[in-house]
Amino acid sequence: MANSPSGDSAIERLVRILETFSTDRTVQTAAEIGRRAGLPSSTAHRIVDDLVEAGLLERDEHHRVRLGMRLWELALRGSRALRLRQAALPFMERVQARLREHTQLAVLEQDEALFLERLSSPTSGANITRVAGRLPLHASSSGLVLLAYADADVVERVFAKPLQAVSPETITDAAVLRRALADVRRRGHVVAPGSIERVSTGVAVPVRDERGHVIAALSVVLPRDSGAEAAAIEELTAASAGITRTLGRRRE
Amino acid sequence: MANSPSGDSAIERLVRILETFSTDRTVQTAAEIGRRAGLPSSTAHRIVDDLVEAGLLERDEHHRVRLGMRLWELALRGSRALRLRQAALPFMERVQARLREHTQLAVLEQDEALFLERLSSPTSGANITRVAGRLPLHASSSGLVLLAYADADVVERVFAKPLQAVSPETITDAAVLRRALADVRRRGHVVAPGSIERVSTGVAVPVRDERGHVIAALSVVLPRDSGAEAAAIEELTAASAGITRTLGRRRE
DNA sequence: GGATGGTTTCCCATTCATCGGGAAACAGTC
Protein backbone atom coordinates (compact mmCIF):
# COMPACT_ATOMS: atom_id res chain seq x y z
CA MET A 1 0.00 0.00 0.00
CA ALA A 2 1.02 3.51 -0.52
CA ASN A 3 2.11 5.34 2.55
CA SER A 4 1.92 2.53 5.05
CA PRO A 5 4.26 3.26 7.92
CA SER A 6 3.22 0.01 9.57
CA GLY A 7 5.30 -1.48 6.79
CA ASP A 8 3.09 -4.45 6.06
CA SER A 9 1.52 -5.65 2.87
CA ALA A 10 -2.16 -5.41 2.14
CA ILE A 11 -2.46 -9.14 2.64
CA GLU A 12 -0.82 -9.24 6.04
CA ARG A 13 -3.23 -6.54 6.98
CA LEU A 14 -6.16 -8.58 5.75
CA VAL A 15 -5.00 -11.55 7.75
CA ARG A 16 -4.66 -9.40 10.84
CA ILE A 17 -8.21 -8.21 10.34
CA LEU A 18 -9.55 -11.73 9.92
CA GLU A 19 -7.61 -12.77 12.99
CA THR A 20 -9.51 -10.31 15.12
CA PHE A 21 -12.49 -12.63 14.76
CA SER A 22 -12.72 -15.71 16.91
CA THR A 23 -15.22 -18.17 18.27
CA ASP A 24 -16.06 -15.89 21.15
CA ARG A 25 -15.79 -12.67 19.16
CA THR A 26 -17.88 -13.25 16.10
CA VAL A 27 -19.23 -9.75 15.59
CA GLN A 28 -17.47 -6.43 16.07
CA THR A 29 -17.62 -2.85 14.96
CA ALA A 30 -15.27 -1.53 12.32
CA ALA A 31 -13.62 0.63 14.97
CA GLU A 32 -12.98 -2.39 17.18
CA ILE A 33 -11.38 -4.22 14.33
CA GLY A 34 -9.19 -1.23 13.68
CA ARG A 35 -8.05 -1.11 17.27
CA ARG A 36 -7.34 -4.81 17.46
CA ALA A 37 -5.53 -4.89 14.15
CA GLY A 38 -3.60 -1.75 14.92
CA LEU A 39 -5.16 0.32 12.17
CA PRO A 40 -6.23 3.97 12.22
CA SER A 41 -9.97 4.26 12.46
CA SER A 42 -10.51 5.81 9.04
CA THR A 43 -8.36 3.18 7.38
CA ALA A 44 -10.12 0.38 9.18
CA HIS A 45 -13.47 1.69 8.04
CA ARG A 46 -12.43 1.88 4.44
CA ILE A 47 -11.04 -1.64 4.38
CA VAL A 48 -14.00 -3.11 6.23
CA ASP A 49 -16.31 -1.46 3.73
CA ASP A 50 -14.36 -3.02 0.90
CA LEU A 51 -14.50 -6.42 2.55
CA VAL A 52 -18.23 -6.16 3.04
CA GLU A 53 -18.57 -5.08 -0.56
CA ALA A 54 -16.68 -8.17 -1.65
CA GLY A 55 -18.80 -10.38 0.60
CA LEU A 56 -15.92 -11.53 2.76
CA LEU A 57 -17.55 -9.81 5.70
CA GLU A 58 -21.23 -9.30 6.40
CA ARG A 59 -23.07 -6.65 8.38
CA ASP A 60 -25.65 -7.47 10.99
CA GLU A 61 -28.68 -5.39 11.87
CA HIS A 62 -26.57 -2.98 13.94
CA HIS A 63 -24.06 -2.29 11.18
CA ARG A 64 -21.60 -4.44 13.01
CA VAL A 65 -19.64 -6.90 11.03
CA ARG A 66 -18.90 -10.63 11.01
CA LEU A 67 -17.27 -13.19 8.77
CA GLY A 68 -19.20 -13.74 5.57
CA MET A 69 -20.45 -16.95 4.04
CA ARG A 70 -18.63 -16.01 0.88
CA LEU A 71 -15.31 -16.16 2.68
CA TRP A 72 -16.24 -19.57 4.01
CA GLU A 73 -17.11 -20.69 0.52
CA LEU A 74 -13.96 -19.36 -1.09
CA ALA A 75 -11.82 -20.92 1.59
CA LEU A 76 -13.42 -24.32 1.19
CA ARG A 77 -13.72 -24.84 -2.53
CA GLY A 78 -11.04 -27.31 -3.31
CA SER A 79 -9.23 -26.95 -0.02
CA ARG A 80 -7.32 -29.86 1.34
CA ALA A 81 -9.21 -29.46 4.58
CA LEU A 82 -12.52 -30.10 2.91
CA ARG A 83 -11.40 -33.18 1.06
CA LEU A 84 -9.85 -34.70 4.14
CA ARG A 85 -12.83 -33.85 6.28
CA GLN A 86 -15.22 -35.38 3.75
CA ALA A 87 -13.21 -38.57 3.63
CA ALA A 88 -12.91 -38.76 7.39
CA LEU A 89 -16.42 -37.88 8.49
CA PRO A 90 -18.13 -41.25 7.96
CA PHE A 91 -15.38 -43.03 9.83
CA MET A 92 -15.41 -40.50 12.61
CA GLU A 93 -19.11 -41.04 12.95
CA ARG A 94 -18.58 -44.75 13.34
CA VAL A 95 -15.94 -44.21 16.01
CA GLN A 96 -18.21 -41.79 17.78
CA ALA A 97 -21.13 -44.18 17.60
CA ARG A 98 -19.13 -47.00 19.15
CA LEU A 99 -17.17 -45.14 21.80
CA ARG A 100 -19.55 -42.27 22.49
CA GLU A 101 -16.74 -39.85 23.25
CA HIS A 102 -15.37 -36.70 21.65
CA THR A 103 -13.83 -37.67 18.32
CA GLN A 104 -11.47 -35.30 16.54
CA LEU A 105 -9.48 -34.84 13.39
CA ALA A 106 -6.42 -32.58 13.44
CA VAL A 107 -3.68 -31.58 11.02
CA LEU A 108 -0.28 -30.00 11.45
CA GLU A 109 -0.40 -26.33 10.60
CA GLN A 110 2.30 -23.81 11.43
CA ASP A 111 3.77 -25.93 14.21
CA GLU A 112 0.47 -26.44 15.94
CA ALA A 113 -2.36 -28.94 15.81
CA LEU A 114 -5.28 -27.47 13.91
CA PHE A 115 -8.58 -29.22 14.48
CA LEU A 116 -10.55 -29.78 11.29
CA GLU A 117 -13.48 -31.64 12.71
CA ARG A 118 -14.93 -32.80 15.95
CA LEU A 119 -17.90 -34.89 16.85
CA SER A 120 -18.92 -34.19 20.40
CA SER A 121 -20.10 -36.72 22.86
CA PRO A 122 -23.40 -35.77 24.45
CA THR A 123 -22.47 -37.60 27.64
CA SER A 124 -18.89 -36.57 28.12
CA GLY A 125 -18.00 -33.23 29.52
CA ALA A 126 -15.92 -30.25 28.53
CA ASN A 127 -14.99 -29.33 25.00
CA ILE A 128 -11.35 -28.48 24.99
CA THR A 129 -10.95 -28.57 21.27
CA ARG A 130 -12.97 -26.67 18.73
CA VAL A 131 -13.27 -26.90 15.00
CA ALA A 132 -10.76 -24.42 13.57
CA GLY A 133 -9.15 -24.29 17.00
CA ARG A 134 -5.52 -25.02 17.80
CA LEU A 135 -3.47 -26.77 20.44
CA PRO A 136 0.30 -27.01 20.92
CA LEU A 137 1.85 -30.12 19.41
CA HIS A 138 3.41 -31.37 22.64
CA ALA A 139 0.30 -30.90 24.70
CA SER A 140 -2.36 -33.07 23.11
CA SER A 141 -2.56 -36.63 21.92
CA SER A 142 -3.26 -35.45 18.37
CA GLY A 143 -0.31 -33.12 18.55
CA LEU A 144 2.03 -35.85 19.71
CA VAL A 145 1.06 -38.00 16.77
CA LEU A 146 1.48 -35.14 14.32
CA LEU A 147 4.84 -34.26 15.82
CA ALA A 148 6.03 -37.83 15.81
CA TYR A 149 5.72 -38.01 12.04
CA ALA A 150 6.51 -34.38 11.27
CA ASP A 151 9.38 -33.11 9.14
CA ALA A 152 12.66 -32.51 10.90
CA ASP A 153 12.39 -28.74 10.70
CA VAL A 154 9.07 -28.72 12.51
CA VAL A 155 10.45 -30.91 15.27
CA GLU A 156 13.46 -28.64 15.53
CA ARG A 157 11.34 -25.53 15.93
CA VAL A 158 9.18 -27.16 18.58
CA PHE A 159 12.20 -28.17 20.62
CA ALA A 160 13.80 -24.77 20.13
CA LYS A 161 11.16 -23.09 22.28
CA PRO A 162 10.44 -24.02 25.89
CA LEU A 163 7.61 -26.53 26.19
CA GLN A 164 4.73 -24.66 27.77
CA ALA A 165 2.61 -26.58 30.26
CA VAL A 166 -1.08 -26.60 29.46
CA SER A 167 -2.01 -28.82 32.39
CA PRO A 168 0.03 -30.05 35.35
CA GLU A 169 0.71 -33.24 33.42
CA THR A 170 1.78 -31.74 30.11
CA ILE A 171 5.15 -33.03 28.96
CA THR A 172 7.55 -30.16 29.45
CA ASP A 173 10.82 -32.05 29.44
CA ALA A 174 12.49 -32.35 26.06
CA ALA A 175 13.98 -35.77 26.75
CA VAL A 176 10.63 -37.14 27.90
CA LEU A 177 9.00 -35.72 24.81
CA ARG A 178 11.58 -37.31 22.53
CA ARG A 179 10.95 -40.66 24.13
CA ALA A 180 7.21 -40.19 23.81
CA LEU A 181 7.56 -39.43 20.10
CA ALA A 182 9.70 -42.51 19.56
CA ASP A 183 7.02 -44.48 21.36
CA VAL A 184 4.35 -43.15 19.06
CA ARG A 185 6.34 -44.18 16.02
CA ARG A 186 6.97 -47.65 17.42
CA ARG A 187 3.43 -48.35 18.52
CA GLY A 188 1.51 -46.38 15.92
CA HIS A 189 -0.67 -44.71 18.51
CA VAL A 190 -0.47 -42.66 21.66
CA VAL A 191 -2.33 -42.69 24.96
CA ALA A 192 -1.83 -39.39 26.72
CA PRO A 193 -3.47 -39.12 30.12
CA GLY A 194 -4.00 -35.65 31.47
CA SER A 195 -1.99 -33.81 28.85
CA ILE A 196 -4.70 -31.17 28.62
CA GLU A 197 -7.16 -31.89 31.38
CA ARG A 198 -6.44 -33.89 34.47
CA VAL A 199 -9.70 -35.82 34.17
CA SER A 200 -9.33 -37.05 30.63
CA THR A 201 -7.10 -39.20 28.48
CA GLY A 202 -6.43 -38.53 24.84
CA VAL A 203 -5.94 -41.43 22.46
CA ALA A 204 -4.69 -40.68 18.96
CA VAL A 205 -3.51 -42.45 15.83
CA PRO A 206 -1.94 -41.15 12.62
CA VAL A 207 -3.94 -40.88 9.41
CA ARG A 208 -2.01 -41.51 6.21
CA ASP A 209 -2.69 -40.44 2.67
CA GLU A 210 -2.67 -42.80 -0.28
CA ARG A 211 1.11 -42.59 -0.44
CA GLY A 212 1.67 -43.39 3.20
CA HIS A 213 2.48 -39.90 4.43
CA VAL A 214 0.97 -38.96 7.74
CA ILE A 215 -1.36 -36.07 7.03
CA ALA A 216 -3.57 -35.94 10.09
CA ALA A 217 -4.28 -37.32 13.52
CA LEU A 218 -7.49 -38.95 14.61
CA SER A 219 -8.24 -38.90 18.30
CA VAL A 220 -10.78 -39.46 21.02
CA VAL A 221 -10.96 -38.04 24.51
CA LEU A 222 -11.82 -40.61 27.17
CA PRO A 223 -12.60 -40.11 30.84
CA ARG A 224 -9.41 -40.70 32.80
CA ASP A 225 -9.99 -44.22 34.02
CA SER A 226 -12.56 -45.61 31.66
CA GLY A 227 -10.41 -48.57 30.72
CA ALA A 228 -11.54 -48.06 27.16
CA GLU A 229 -8.09 -47.27 25.82
CA ALA A 230 -7.58 -50.58 24.05
CA ALA A 231 -10.97 -50.43 22.37
CA ALA A 232 -10.31 -46.85 21.37
CA ILE A 233 -6.99 -47.69 19.77
CA GLU A 234 -8.61 -50.46 17.82
CA GLU A 235 -11.49 -48.28 16.61
CA LEU A 236 -9.23 -45.41 15.69
CA THR A 237 -6.80 -47.60 13.82
CA ALA A 238 -9.58 -49.14 11.78
CA ALA A 239 -11.05 -45.72 11.05
CA SER A 240 -7.68 -44.36 10.04
CA ALA A 241 -7.19 -47.19 7.57
CA GLY A 242 -10.64 -46.52 6.19
CA ILE A 243 -9.86 -42.85 5.65
CA THR A 244 -6.70 -43.74 3.79
CA ARG A 245 -8.65 -46.11 1.59
CA THR A 246 -11.22 -43.42 0.84
CA LEU A 247 -8.53 -40.90 -0.02
CA GLY A 248 -7.08 -43.43 -2.41
CA ARG A 249 -10.26 -43.53 -4.42
CA ARG A 250 -10.12 -40.48 -6.67
CA ARG A 251 -13.05 -38.12 -6.58
CA GLU A 252 -15.54 -39.23 -3.96
CA MET B 1 -3.45 -0.08 -5.99
CA ALA B 2 -1.21 2.26 -7.72
CA ASN B 3 -1.42 2.08 -11.46
CA SER B 4 -4.19 -0.43 -11.84
CA PRO B 5 -5.95 0.11 -15.13
CA SER B 6 -8.24 -2.81 -14.35
CA GLY B 7 -9.72 -0.37 -11.87
CA ASP B 8 -10.50 -2.84 -9.13
CA SER B 9 -9.58 -2.85 -5.49
CA ALA B 10 -6.99 -5.13 -4.02
CA ILE B 11 -9.74 -7.12 -2.36
CA GLU B 12 -11.77 -7.73 -5.49
CA ARG B 13 -8.59 -8.96 -7.00
CA LEU B 14 -7.99 -11.32 -4.12
CA VAL B 15 -11.49 -12.69 -4.46
CA ARG B 16 -10.97 -13.24 -8.15
CA ILE B 17 -7.82 -15.16 -7.39
CA LEU B 18 -9.53 -17.33 -4.81
CA GLU B 19 -12.37 -17.92 -7.25
CA THR B 20 -10.00 -19.52 -9.72
CA PHE B 21 -9.86 -22.47 -7.34
CA SER B 22 -12.64 -25.00 -7.34
CA THR B 23 -13.38 -28.57 -6.44
CA ASP B 24 -12.01 -29.84 -9.70
CA ARG B 25 -9.20 -27.32 -9.91
CA THR B 26 -7.49 -27.49 -6.56
CA VAL B 27 -3.91 -26.84 -7.65
CA GLN B 28 -2.63 -24.47 -10.29
CA THR B 29 0.46 -22.55 -11.28
CA ALA B 30 0.80 -18.88 -10.56
CA ALA B 31 0.66 -18.18 -14.28
CA GLU B 32 -2.62 -20.08 -14.63
CA ILE B 33 -4.12 -18.07 -11.80
CA GLY B 34 -3.01 -14.90 -13.49
CA ARG B 35 -4.65 -15.90 -16.72
CA ARG B 36 -7.89 -16.94 -15.11
CA ALA B 37 -8.07 -13.86 -12.93
CA GLY B 38 -7.11 -11.57 -15.77
CA LEU B 39 -3.84 -10.42 -14.23
CA PRO B 40 -0.48 -9.80 -15.90
CA SER B 41 1.88 -12.63 -15.20
CA SER B 42 4.36 -10.64 -13.17
CA THR B 43 1.62 -9.18 -11.02
CA ALA B 44 0.05 -12.57 -10.48
CA HIS B 45 3.35 -13.99 -9.35
CA ARG B 46 3.96 -11.26 -6.87
CA ILE B 47 0.51 -11.54 -5.33
CA VAL B 48 0.62 -15.31 -5.20
CA ASP B 49 3.97 -15.09 -3.43
CA ASP B 50 2.45 -12.74 -0.89
CA LEU B 51 -0.47 -15.04 -0.35
CA VAL B 52 1.80 -18.01 0.15
CA GLU B 53 3.85 -15.95 2.56
CA ALA B 54 0.72 -15.16 4.54
CA GLY B 55 -0.31 -18.82 4.53
CA LEU B 56 -3.53 -18.24 2.60
CA LEU B 57 -2.12 -20.35 -0.21
CA GLU B 58 0.26 -23.28 0.00
CA ARG B 59 2.77 -24.68 -2.46
CA ASP B 60 2.94 -28.32 -3.38
CA GLU B 61 6.05 -30.24 -4.37
CA HIS B 62 6.01 -28.79 -7.89
CA HIS B 63 5.81 -25.18 -6.73
CA ARG B 64 2.23 -25.15 -7.77
CA VAL B 65 -0.22 -23.60 -5.43
CA ARG B 66 -3.44 -24.51 -3.63
CA LEU B 67 -5.69 -23.10 -0.93
CA GLY B 68 -4.03 -23.06 2.46
CA MET B 69 -5.25 -24.44 5.74
CA ARG B 70 -4.72 -21.03 7.25
CA LEU B 71 -7.34 -19.57 4.95
CA TRP B 72 -9.71 -22.32 5.97
CA GLU B 73 -9.01 -21.56 9.59
CA LEU B 74 -9.46 -17.82 9.27
CA ALA B 75 -12.69 -18.26 7.36
CA LEU B 76 -14.16 -20.57 9.95
CA ARG B 77 -13.31 -19.01 13.28
CA GLY B 78 -16.55 -17.62 14.44
CA SER B 79 -18.28 -17.84 11.10
CA ARG B 80 -22.00 -18.26 10.97
CA ALA B 81 -21.50 -21.24 8.71
CA LEU B 82 -19.54 -23.10 11.34
CA ARG B 83 -22.00 -22.46 14.12
CA LEU B 84 -24.94 -23.53 12.02
CA ARG B 85 -23.14 -26.58 10.73
CA GLN B 86 -22.16 -27.63 14.24
CA ALA B 87 -25.70 -27.29 15.46
CA ALA B 88 -27.11 -29.15 12.49
CA LEU B 89 -24.69 -32.02 12.15
CA PRO B 90 -26.04 -34.34 14.86
CA PHE B 91 -29.56 -33.96 13.52
CA MET B 92 -28.42 -34.47 9.97
CA GLU B 93 -26.75 -37.65 11.07
CA ARG B 94 -29.95 -38.90 12.56
CA VAL B 95 -31.88 -38.14 9.39
CA GLN B 96 -29.23 -39.85 7.35
CA ALA B 97 -29.22 -42.87 9.61
CA ARG B 98 -32.98 -43.28 9.29
CA LEU B 99 -33.50 -42.51 5.63
CA ARG B 100 -30.11 -43.55 4.26
CA GLU B 101 -30.21 -40.90 1.55
CA HIS B 102 -28.17 -37.79 0.77
CA THR B 103 -28.87 -35.24 3.47
CA GLN B 104 -27.98 -31.60 2.96
CA LEU B 105 -27.91 -28.24 4.63
CA ALA B 106 -28.04 -25.09 2.52
CA VAL B 107 -28.22 -21.35 3.12
CA LEU B 108 -29.17 -18.41 0.98
CA GLU B 109 -26.09 -16.62 -0.27
CA GLN B 110 -26.04 -14.05 -3.04
CA ASP B 111 -29.28 -15.24 -4.56
CA GLU B 112 -28.23 -18.86 -4.73
CA ALA B 113 -28.40 -21.88 -2.48
CA LEU B 114 -25.00 -22.49 -0.90
CA PHE B 115 -24.53 -25.96 0.53
CA LEU B 116 -22.88 -25.95 3.92
CA GLU B 117 -22.93 -29.63 4.62
CA ARG B 118 -23.88 -32.90 3.07
CA LEU B 119 -23.94 -36.43 4.34
CA SER B 120 -23.83 -38.83 1.45
CA SER B 121 -25.72 -42.00 1.18
CA PRO B 122 -23.51 -44.97 0.38
CA THR B 123 -26.35 -46.68 -1.46
CA SER B 124 -27.83 -43.86 -3.42
CA GLY B 125 -26.25 -42.60 -6.58
CA ALA B 126 -24.95 -39.37 -7.98
CA ASN B 127 -23.82 -36.43 -5.92
CA ILE B 128 -25.33 -33.35 -7.41
CA THR B 129 -24.58 -31.09 -4.51
CA ARG B 130 -21.22 -30.52 -2.93
CA VAL B 131 -20.14 -28.86 0.24
CA ALA B 132 -19.34 -25.26 -0.66
CA GLY B 133 -21.20 -25.80 -3.92
CA ARG B 134 -24.14 -23.78 -5.21
CA LEU B 135 -27.41 -24.32 -7.00
CA PRO B 136 -29.97 -21.84 -8.33
CA LEU B 137 -32.78 -21.07 -5.93
CA HIS B 138 -35.57 -22.10 -8.28
CA ALA B 139 -33.97 -25.38 -9.28
CA SER B 140 -33.56 -27.36 -6.09
CA SER B 141 -35.79 -28.28 -3.20
CA SER B 142 -33.48 -26.44 -0.80
CA GLY B 143 -33.52 -23.42 -3.03
CA LEU B 144 -37.30 -23.35 -3.18
CA VAL B 145 -37.50 -23.35 0.59
CA LEU B 146 -34.90 -20.61 0.89
CA LEU B 147 -36.65 -18.54 -1.74
CA ALA B 148 -40.05 -19.04 -0.18
CA TYR B 149 -38.92 -17.33 3.00
CA ALA B 150 -36.43 -14.90 1.48
CA ASP B 151 -36.55 -11.12 1.68
CA ALA B 152 -38.54 -9.36 -1.00
CA ASP B 153 -35.48 -7.97 -2.76
CA VAL B 154 -34.03 -11.44 -3.25
CA VAL B 155 -37.30 -12.71 -4.70
CA GLU B 156 -37.43 -9.71 -6.96
CA ARG B 157 -33.95 -10.30 -8.31
CA VAL B 158 -34.67 -13.97 -8.96
CA PHE B 159 -37.81 -13.17 -10.91
CA ALA B 160 -36.04 -10.40 -12.78
CA LYS B 161 -33.82 -12.86 -14.61
CA PRO B 162 -35.12 -15.69 -16.80
CA LEU B 163 -35.43 -18.97 -14.89
CA GLN B 164 -32.75 -21.24 -16.30
CA ALA B 165 -33.65 -24.91 -16.66
CA VAL B 166 -31.27 -27.28 -14.94
CA SER B 167 -33.22 -30.39 -15.82
CA PRO B 168 -36.22 -30.92 -18.12
CA GLU B 169 -38.48 -30.62 -15.10
CA THR B 170 -37.03 -27.46 -13.57
CA ILE B 171 -39.65 -24.83 -12.94
CA THR B 172 -39.05 -22.15 -15.55
CA ASP B 173 -42.41 -20.43 -15.49
CA ALA B 174 -42.66 -17.47 -13.13
CA ALA B 175 -46.32 -18.07 -12.29
CA VAL B 176 -45.69 -21.72 -11.51
CA LEU B 177 -42.77 -20.75 -9.34
CA ARG B 178 -44.85 -18.22 -7.42
CA ARG B 179 -47.47 -20.85 -6.74
CA ALA B 180 -44.80 -23.31 -5.65
CA LEU B 181 -43.38 -20.79 -3.20
CA ALA B 182 -46.81 -20.08 -1.75
CA ASP B 183 -47.22 -23.83 -1.37
CA VAL B 184 -43.97 -24.10 0.54
CA ARG B 185 -45.06 -21.38 2.93
CA ARG B 186 -48.43 -23.00 3.47
CA ARG B 187 -47.20 -26.53 3.98
CA GLY B 188 -43.84 -25.83 5.58
CA HIS B 189 -42.03 -28.19 3.27
CA VAL B 190 -41.50 -28.91 -0.39
CA VAL B 191 -41.37 -32.08 -2.46
CA ALA B 192 -39.69 -31.37 -5.77
CA PRO B 193 -39.48 -34.30 -8.14
CA GLY B 194 -36.91 -34.06 -10.90
CA SER B 195 -35.97 -30.44 -10.37
CA ILE B 196 -32.34 -31.33 -10.79
CA GLU B 197 -32.19 -34.93 -11.90
CA ARG B 198 -35.00 -36.82 -13.51
CA VAL B 199 -34.45 -39.86 -11.32
CA SER B 200 -34.59 -38.17 -7.95
CA THR B 201 -36.92 -36.18 -5.75
CA GLY B 202 -35.77 -33.48 -3.39
CA VAL B 203 -37.56 -32.97 -0.11
CA ALA B 204 -36.74 -29.88 1.92
CA VAL B 205 -37.87 -28.01 5.01
CA PRO B 206 -36.90 -24.62 6.43
CA VAL B 207 -34.60 -24.30 9.42
CA ARG B 208 -35.30 -21.40 11.75
CA ASP B 209 -33.08 -19.61 14.20
CA GLU B 210 -34.02 -18.93 17.79
CA ARG B 211 -36.06 -15.93 16.72
CA GLY B 212 -38.04 -17.75 14.07
CA HIS B 213 -36.24 -16.45 11.01
CA VAL B 214 -35.60 -18.99 8.31
CA ILE B 215 -31.84 -19.23 8.01
CA ALA B 216 -31.30 -22.47 6.14
CA ALA B 217 -32.91 -25.38 4.35
CA LEU B 218 -32.54 -29.00 5.27
CA SER B 219 -33.11 -31.51 2.52
CA VAL B 220 -32.81 -35.09 1.39
CA VAL B 221 -32.62 -36.52 -2.08
CA LEU B 222 -34.81 -39.58 -2.59
CA PRO B 223 -35.01 -41.94 -5.54
CA ARG B 224 -37.90 -40.80 -7.71
CA ASP B 225 -40.57 -43.27 -6.66
CA SER B 226 -39.42 -44.48 -3.29
CA GLY B 227 -42.65 -43.51 -1.59
CA ALA B 228 -40.56 -42.26 1.30
CA GLU B 229 -41.64 -38.64 0.96
CA ALA B 230 -43.91 -38.61 3.97
CA ALA B 231 -41.33 -40.20 6.19
CA ALA B 232 -38.73 -37.78 4.91
CA ILE B 233 -40.88 -34.76 5.68
CA GLU B 234 -41.44 -36.01 9.16
CA GLU B 235 -37.75 -36.69 9.81
CA LEU B 236 -36.67 -33.39 8.36
CA THR B 237 -39.23 -31.42 10.30
CA ALA B 238 -38.15 -33.02 13.55
CA ALA B 239 -34.50 -32.41 12.74
CA SER B 240 -35.18 -28.80 11.85
CA ALA B 241 -36.88 -28.23 15.17
CA GLY B 242 -33.93 -29.83 16.91
CA ILE B 243 -31.49 -27.53 15.17
CA THR B 244 -33.52 -24.50 16.21
CA ARG B 245 -33.47 -25.71 19.79
CA THR B 246 -29.72 -26.20 19.69
CA LEU B 247 -29.19 -22.74 18.27
CA GLY B 248 -31.23 -21.35 21.11
CA ARG B 249 -28.81 -22.72 23.65
CA ARG B 250 -25.95 -20.23 23.74
CA ARG B 251 -22.45 -21.54 23.27
CA GLU B 252 -22.52 -25.22 22.38
C1' DG C 1 21.15 -33.06 -27.56
C1' DG C 2 18.86 -29.35 -28.57
C1' DA C 3 14.78 -27.15 -29.67
C1' DT C 4 10.28 -25.85 -27.74
C1' DG C 5 6.42 -24.01 -24.86
C1' DG C 6 5.56 -22.76 -20.54
C1' DT C 7 6.74 -20.92 -16.03
C1' DT C 8 9.23 -18.19 -12.95
C1' DT C 9 12.35 -14.61 -11.47
C1' DC C 10 14.35 -10.21 -11.66
C1' DC C 11 14.63 -5.25 -12.73
C1' DC C 12 12.82 -0.50 -12.86
C1' DA C 13 10.48 3.93 -13.94
C1' DT C 14 5.86 5.60 -13.53
C1' DT C 15 1.69 6.65 -11.33
C1' DC C 16 -2.35 6.81 -8.99
C1' DA C 17 -4.66 4.38 -5.34
C1' DT C 18 -3.98 4.19 -0.57
C1' DC C 19 -3.19 6.24 3.70
C1' DG C 20 -4.58 8.66 7.74
C1' DG C 21 -5.34 13.15 10.10
C1' DG C 22 -9.15 15.76 11.30
C1' DA C 23 -13.87 17.34 11.77
C1' DA C 24 -18.54 16.78 11.52
C1' DA C 25 -22.66 13.84 11.55
C1' DC C 26 -24.69 10.01 13.81
C1' DA C 27 -26.07 6.71 16.96
C1' DG C 28 -26.90 4.60 21.48
C1' DT C 29 -26.91 5.14 26.66
C1' DC C 30 -27.23 6.80 31.16
Add this chain to the structure above:
DNA sequence: GACTGTTTCCCGATGAATGGGAAACCATCC
Protein backbone atom coordinates in the same frame (compact mmCIF):
# COMPACT_ATOMS: atom_id res chain seq x y z
C1' DG D 1 -29.95 16.47 26.96
C1' DA D 2 -25.24 15.74 27.50
C1' DC D 3 -21.98 12.12 26.63
C1' DT D 4 -19.22 8.44 24.61
C1' DG D 5 -18.19 5.85 20.94
C1' DT D 6 -18.89 5.04 16.07
C1' DT D 7 -19.24 6.20 11.37
C1' DT D 8 -18.81 9.12 7.41
C1' DC D 9 -16.77 12.41 4.68
C1' DC D 10 -12.92 15.26 2.79
C1' DC D 11 -8.28 15.89 0.97
C1' DG D 12 -3.19 16.43 0.03
C1' DA D 13 1.09 13.85 0.13
C1' DT D 14 3.48 9.79 -0.53
C1' DG D 15 5.60 5.72 -1.84
C1' DA D 16 4.07 0.98 -2.58
C1' DA D 17 2.20 -1.59 -6.05
C1' DT D 18 2.01 -2.05 -10.95
C1' DG D 19 3.19 -4.34 -15.23
C1' DG D 20 6.22 -4.35 -19.29
C1' DG D 21 10.10 -6.73 -20.75
C1' DA D 22 14.05 -9.87 -20.76
C1' DA D 23 16.49 -13.49 -19.06
C1' DA D 24 16.79 -17.74 -16.41
C1' DC D 25 14.69 -22.00 -15.55
C1' DC D 26 12.23 -26.34 -16.35
C1' DA D 27 10.01 -30.07 -18.33
C1' DT D 28 9.00 -32.62 -22.33
C1' DC D 29 9.22 -34.22 -26.76
C1' DC D 30 11.52 -35.21 -31.07
